[in-house]
Amino acid sequence: MPLPLKLKLKLIHILTLLFTLLSSLPRRATSHYSYSSSPPSYSAAPPPEWRSARATYYAAADPRDAVGGACGYGDLVKGGYGMATAGLSEVLFEHGQICGACFELRCVDDLRWCLPGTSIILTATNFCAPNYGFPADGGGHCNPPNKHFVLPIEAFEKIAIWKAANMPVQYRRIKCRKEGGIRFTIDGSNIFISVLITNVAGAGDIVAVKIKGSRTGWLPMGRNWGQNWHLNADLKNQPLSFEVTGSDGVTVTSYNVAPKNWNFGQTFEGKQFV
Template identity: 85%
Template sequence: MSPSALILQTLALFLTLASPSASHTPTSSSSSSSSPSQSSSLSEWRSARATYYAAADPRDAVGGACGYGDLAKAGYGMATAGISESLFERGQICGACFELRCVEDLRWCIPGTSLIVTATNFCAPNYGFASDGGGHCNPPNKHFVLPIEAFEKIAIWKAGNMPVQYRRIKCRKEGGIRFTIDGSGIFISVLISNVAGVGDIAAIKIKGSKTGWLPMGRNWGQNWHINADLRNQPLSFEVSSSDGLTVTSYNVAPKNWNFGQTFEGKQFES
């Protein structure tokens, strides 16, 4: 092939990678987000990098800094990401949805694909390595750690630490916001999950039939807590997202609710 033909072929492939791509979401037990054609973008494309992990043990899919527990049971499946400190915002970003696409690597990128993931975990800094060395998640790096099943939707696994572009998008969820109640006695902890719209939560209020609206504090990730005796009362929730919208769900939990139960309320528009 002549040098000029090679240049034209490379340019054509570059334009293919740079063009808006179709959504390619990993299969999960429920929809984790919306495709770009069905939701409005919250931000422009920005540069980051992405690596992957291989879940050799099923327990690797349980836990995480956002507190969602078993990601399959929570409906997130493999469409998830751990994100670096520069993006994590001390847990505020938990539940937000991102679209990722592979760029700048003609050898390893899969052209014409993008991936939609929900932020469910934190990639901690490793200050034993430089930010441009092994410290992938050190500030100021923007970094995503994906399950290998998700990574392989946009790049060949041998690529390793890949340059990507990302943007915030609205989340699309099936069903309503889920409230998982835990705790003991007058200590109540509520995990908020399956949130549509911008996905991340800025404030929660809870109300019993014998109380007014009581603000809850963020314990960690999307776990919120309060010290109040709300036993033997139906519970209502007021959920405010980071874009200033509020959804109120009345009498979500019945009077005879118990710790460990999950209830479903209203939902944000996606």
């Protein structure tokens, strides 16, 4: 039986009042979640701060690129480092720990000799020894507490005119980018194994290395000098795997890098830091 019109109007009025009352009440906070198939985006980490140092160069006829210097890399050109390398003063060298690290250098504070708007990426490959026959503010460029880089002239001329000689520069540590994988050059004799590790991307410098044969567990290696790592163990006639940890704590494991029939003097390529 249909409701009288007067009753319908009264019900509508009551419902309107009830809706208004509910709308005026405080609402409880709720959480809302959105889902997406795309990974969340993160802002890139700010680049490291520029620090002050000085830089000099050595002539192209200098043989240090052929012998590789204090990091033990051997011939730097054959090793793929080219002329984008640097020797570091004692304060920066860290007893060889820094070998393989990458730096960006730029010339500053000298409008006469600097090439404006330029910088160069270098790999630490050598040590600039102190010369205590001269004061640190005189001829002892690499004496403590000086932060000093020694570059091949080919690299120096990317950021400054060669006549500048001892130049003020700024530097910052950056991530290394290398082509191909990490290279392992195996040397030694009998049960003594020495491994030179080169072409390392990421942090560039290495703090720990382990080696594994097919009949052994993971064996920690000791730093011999530079980036030469050694171990006393008989690993002949076993495929070799390597675990390399950079100074940033990231580890890369390369399984069966060297085949069972490897020999001393051979170089093998493994995985690379990204």
